[in-house]
Amino acid sequence: MVFIVKSFVGNFDQRIAIRNTWGAKINLRIKTLFVLGYLERLQPLVDFENEAYGDILQFGFADTYDNLVYKTIIPIDWLVKRNINTKYVHFLDDDRLVNTRRLHQFAVDSLGNTESKIIGYKLRFRQPFRTKSSKWFTTLEEYPFDFWPPYVIGGTILTNMKVVKNLAYAIPFTKIIKMEDAFIGILAKLLKINVVHNSEFMPFYTSGSNLKNKLSSPDYKSYHSIIDGWKQLQN
Numbered sequence: 612m613v614f615i616v617k618s619f620v621g622n623f624d625q626r627i628a629i630r631n632t633w634g635a636k637i638n639l640r641i642k643t644l645f646v647l648g649y650l651e652r653l654q655p656l657v658d659f660e661n662e663a664y665g666d667i668l669q670f671g672f673a674d675t676y677d678n679l680v681y682k683t684i685i686p687i688d689w690l691v692k693r694n695i696n697t698k699y700v701h702f703l704d705d706d707r708l709v710n711t712r713r714l715h716q717f718a719v720d721s722l723g724n725t726e727s728k729i730i731g732y733k734l735r736f737r738q739p740f741r742t743k744s745s746k747w748f749t750t751l752e753e754y755p756f757d758f759w760p761p762y763v764i765g766g767t768i769l770t771n772m773k774v775v776k777n778l779a780y781a782i783p784f785t786k787i788i789k790m791e792d793a794f795i796g797i798l799a800k801l802l803k804i805n806v807v808h809n810s811e812f813m814p815f816y817t818s819g820s821n822l823k824n825k826l827s828s829p830d831y832k833s834y835h836s837i838i839d840g841w842k843q844l845q846n
Contacts, residue, residue, distance in 0.1 A: 612715060613690070613697045614643040617682040618705040620650040620657060620674045624834035625705045630664065632841035633709040641715065642666075642697070645705070646682045648674030676746055680791040683765070684782050690772070691779040698724055700775050702768040708819060708840045709827040714769075717811075717826060722771055729770045729799055731763030733808035739790070753788045762796025766829050767812045777802050819843030 614634060618626055626645055634643035647657065647669045661667040670685050672678045683702055690700065699718045703709070722728060737759045739749040781798050788794050799806050809826070816830035819840035831837045 612639070612641045612699040612701060612718060613695060614641060614709075615668075615683075615686045615690075615700060615702045616643060616645045616705050617679065617702070618645045618647055620647050620653050622705055623656065623660065625832070625837065626660070628834045628837035628841075629705065630666070632837055633711045637711055639711065639715050641711070644668050644686075646670070646686050648672050648678055648682070650674045677789045679765075680787060680789055680794055683768075683791055683795065684778075684787065687775055687779050687782065691776050695772070697772060700770055700772065702765075702770075703827065704766040704829065706832045707767060707827045707829050708822060708831045708837060708844070710822050710825060710844060713824075714826050717809075718769060722769065724771055725773060726771065726805075727774060727777070727803065728805045728807055729763055729768055729774060729795070730807045730809050730812075731768050732810065732812040732814045733761055733763055733806055734759075734792075735761045737762075737793075739793075747790060749788065749790060753786075754790075754793075759790075759793045760796045760800040761806045762792045762799070763806060764812075764814060765792030765795070767827055768792075768795065769812075774804055777804065820846070 643666060645667050647667060649671050668686060668689060672681050699722060738757060739754050740747040742748060778798055781802055785798060811826040813825055813828040817825060817828035820843040822828055822844050831840055
């Protein structure tokens with residue numbers, strides 16, 4: 612399994628915590644890669660970090676919220692062009708705490724190599740935000756319809772390489788919108804990829820001690836919260 616972790620350039624401590632907890636190999640065949648945009652003032656530190664760990668995929672777009680979608684679609688292209696040999700790919704944000712062993716076993720049990728399937732916390736009948744002050748504002752030119760197709764929240768998307776390859780082929784022919792999770796939902800609808808709901812990908816904060824029968828939780832936004840949550844999960 613390859614973890615593609617979308618991370619803000621400045622979140623050095625969170626990346627260190629992930630390397631020391633759920634992103635470590637833990638006797639499983641997993642690889643964790645962090646996807647970063649570019650911020651000039653922090654680049655020397657990023658270069659030093661990558662020299663030390665060798666696990667960063669950095670691209671030239673500005674590291675802003677509006678460019679978040681590129682932290683998913685560019686790695687999709689990278690995985691295919693590099694012909695990465697993996698069964699499963701998990702796209703997620705750097706504020707998630709992951710029950711790694713349970714997630715790996717879940718993928719083995721629930722996601723065949725030839726299945727056309729995306730798994731995560733599924734949302735349906737969601738409308739685009741039309742208020743200009745919202746950071747999720749979507750213009751009618753970007754998306755003229757009243758509802759998004761069903762999609763999985765962007766903080767955690769589990770799939771296989773068959774789906775990754777299909778997405779890579781379709782992205783160049785699809786209008787890109789900044790709503791990353793909705794964009795993947797649009798691609799899934801066009802490609803007839805099954806979007807599967809699983810409530811164990813928590814949509815809200817869940818403590819490590821309550822994550823033992825779940826797959827992951829958001830809102831771990833510091834080094835200490837990830838470390839402490841991981842200790843609770845292991846006890």
